[in-house]
Amino acid sequence: MALPILYSSWSSSCSSRVRIALALKKIDYEYHAVNIRSEEEQKDFFLNNPAKKVPILKINGLTLTESMAIIEYLDEVYPNPPLLPKDAGEKAHARAIAFHISSNIQPLQNLAICKMVDKIKPDYGITWCNHHITYGFDALEELLKKYSGKFCVGDQITVADINLPSIVYNAKYNVDMTPYPTISRIASVLAEIPEFQAAEASRQPDAPKDN
Numbered sequence: 001m002a003l004p005i006l007y008s009s010w011s012s013s014c015s016s017r018v019r020i021a022l023a024l025k026k027i028d029y030e031y032h033a034v035n036i037r038s039e040e041e042q043k044d045f046f047l048n049n050p051a052k053k054v055p056i057l058k059i060n061g062l063t064l065t066e067s068m069a070i071i072e073y074l075d076e077v078y079p080n081p082p083l084l085p086k087d088a089g090e091k092a093h094a095r096a097i098a099f100h101i102s103s104n105i106q107p108l109q110n111l112a113i114c115k116m117v118d119k120i121k122p123d124y125g126i127t128w129c130n131h132h133i134t135y136g137f138d139a140l141e142e143l144l145k146k147y148s149g150k151f152c153v154g155d156q157i158t159v160a161d162i163n164l165p166s167i168v169y170n171a172k173y174n175v176d177m178t179p180y181p182t183i184s185r186i187a188s189v190l191a192e193i194p195e196f197q198a199a200e201a202s203r204q205p206d207a208p209k210d211n
């Protein structure tokens with residue numbers, strides 16, 4: 001059977017979530033790099049996703065979009081290891097943290113938003129993005145203080161952990177992480193896990209050599 005194809009961009013946080021899930025589930029796939037900075041180079045890829053965004057996963061005859069929907073599909077069809085806790089309350093906490101990152105923080109600091117803010121107010125994009133990461137991290141730190149064990153929710157890797165590394169990566173150059181010891185601790189633990197390492201931006205085939 002043909003390998004699944006992941007349309008991904010090396011620096012895309014949403015793509016990295018799916019890369020981590022695929023690695024944890026031990027699913028081999030073909031990597032199709034999409035240059036999200038070039039509209040011309042994206043033309044063919046647009047046919048796969050009307051929203052014109054990565055990630056897209058072609059798997060089992062399906063074309064799947066939206067990182068969290070893709071991860072839930074993978075978790076249902078390939079249940080080992082599970083990416084959600086069994087306990088209903090813990091499951092809700094894991095989803096809440098995952099959505100806090102993927103819906104509350106990420107969309108306000110992505111490349112398209114940064115570019116648009118720069119157009120309205122030149123060179124303001126980075127300030128905008130860092131403000132929204134900091135605002136989101138204040139809440140994330142509190143959530144993690146309440147629910148974390150070794151990982152974001154207890155001691156099992158969940159969808160919450162899958163969302164964490166890329167948003168910390170986006171923060172690392174411009175956001176002071178001192179007020180976020182719990183976020184930093186869990187990010188360091190995750191950075192030691194081979195499946196998370198394999199999904200890192202700098203290890204992707206389309207990453208610039210000097211990254």
Ligand SMILES: N[C@@H](CCC(=O)N[C@@H](CS)C(=O)NCC(=O)O)C(=O)O
Pocket residue numbers: 011012013014015036052053054055065066067068102110111112
């Ligand atoms: N909610 C979507 C967001 C996807 C998204 O924003 N992808 C970004 C990269 S992280 C992208 O393709 N940006 C290109 C653009 O907006 O032009 C998901 O979680 O998959």
